[in-house]
Amino acid sequence: MKKIYIAGWFGSQARLRKEKARFERRGDVVTSSWLQEKVADPTKITTTDLLPDSNQLLAAKDFWEIDESDVVIIDSRDVSDRGGREVELGYALGHKIPVVLIGPRRNVFHYLLRDHYQTWDEFFKEHIL
Numbered sequence: 001m002k003k004i005y006i007a008g009w010f011g012s013q014a015r016l017r018k019e020k021a022r023f024e025r026r027g028d029v030v031t032s033s034w035l036q037e038k039v040a041d042p043t044k045i046t047t048t049d050l051l052p053d054s055n056q057l058l059a060a061k062d063f064w065e066i067d068e069s070d071v072v073i074i075d076s077r078d079v080s081d082r083g084g085r086e087v088e089l090g091y092a093l094g095h096k097i098p099v100v101l102i103g104p105r106r107n108v109f110h111y112l113l114r115d116h117y118q119t120w121d122e123f124f125k126e127h128i129l
Contacts, residue, residue: 005066005092006032007085008075013037016075019120031065034058066092073123076103076110100127 004023008016013035020030062084066072072092074085089109092099100115102123110116117123 002028002071003069004028004030004032005069005072005088006030006035006075007072007088009078009080009082009085010034011080012075012078015077019075022120022124031069033065034062062088063091066097067095069097071098071100073100073102074110074113075120076101076106078103079106 002023006016006020016032017035020032020035023030066088072088074089076085086107086109089099093109093112098115099113100117100123101110101113102117102120104118105111105116115127117127
């Protein structure tokens, strides 16, 4: 059993929940609680929708969940100007937690990652954590 943190655009929740379910069927645990957060329209939520203290708590929770994980998967399939997944990437790299990229390389730091897959299907076909 592996503990996996999935980082991605908040608006990708529905799509990434399906990938979470694939891990769970294998007996793995996905630590990314943000995938279960309920909002009316995840594609339109912004950090200004919450109080500053709430944003700080959410960021701390994400870091704790990354710390509890064996691997972090960065989903870069969707374009986002928010940058949360890139902070999570940097945090994981800085804490020596293995990182896998699924989707296109969108910045120079993505080129540091040895494990890179274009699609989730490719990942599940070729990669055993």
